Amino acid sequence: MRQVGFAKGLAVATVAAGAIVCGLSRPAGATTAGGHLVVYAVPVRAQFMNHSDDRIRGMSANPFTPSEQALVLVTNGTEKKNGPFPGDDVLYTFDLYSAPTLAKKTGSALFTCYYTFAKRATCEAYFDVKGGVLLASGEIEFGSSHFTLSVLGGTSAYFGAHGQTAAVPLAGKENKAQRFDFQLLGS
Numbered sequence: 001m002r003q004v005g006f007a008k009g010l011a012v013a014t015v016a017a018g019a020i021v022c023g024l025s026r027p028a029g030a031t032t033a034g035g036h037l038v039v040y041a042v043p044v045r046a047q048f049m050n051h052s053d054d055r056i057r058g059m060s061a062n063p064f065t066p067s068e069q070a071l072v073l074v075t076n077g078t079e080k081k082n083g084p085f086p087g088d089d090v091l092y093t094f095d096l097y098s099a100p101t102l103a104k105k106t107g108s109a110l111f112t113c114y115y116t117f118a119k120r121a122t123c124e125a126y127f128d129v130k131g132g133v134l135l136a137s138g139e140i141e142f143g144s145s146h147f148t149l150s151v152l153g154g155t156s157a158y159f160g161a162h163g164q165t166a167a168v169p170l171a172g173k174e175n176k177a178q179r180f181d182f183q184l185l186g187s
Helices: 002-025 052-060 066-071
Strands: 035-049 089-097 105-115 120-129 132-141 147-154 162-169 178-185
Touching: 035 105, 035 120, 089 120, 132 162
Parallel strands: none
Antiparallel strands: 035 089, 035 178, 089 105, 105 120, 120 132, 132 147, 147 162, 162 178
16 A cells, blocks of 8 residues: 555656646747748758769668669769759758848748658758747658648747648749748647
8 A cells, every 4th residue: 555655656746747847848938829920031052962972882782682683773864964862962041031022031941851762852941030940841842842841849939839831932033032831830
């Protein structure tokens, strides 16, 4: 009977400690209520990493048996004409604006994209906007100007937020500006 009481007390203490830790991890004044946010992104820099040397090494030095060699992806053509290829990655940075006039910079964004097959990349995006940082992730087809990413969380005012953001080109802009329309839900 004494052990049951001890176990029950330990469970209550563990739950209480967990509540305190969770309470401390949410910044004061942070909200997780749903909302709508629109930002306009203009690309600033892109850094492409070509991993063709790894592909060639992988075609000859791999764990496949001779009968499985046909499964190994052979990339015919050049990176410039036929790429990006699986294994390549790219970093993009953007300036963010609050209006389509692109007059007042309100934040920045960073995308890290890792290419898989069929010129598709798994991308993680960090939007540093007023109130905190939003984290989004999803698959983007190379050259696509329309895509949707899942919002996976954020910091400060966006702590625990989730939802999605849809990207579309900003009409009439020569600078490849994109509109990101965030639909956010609370936790």
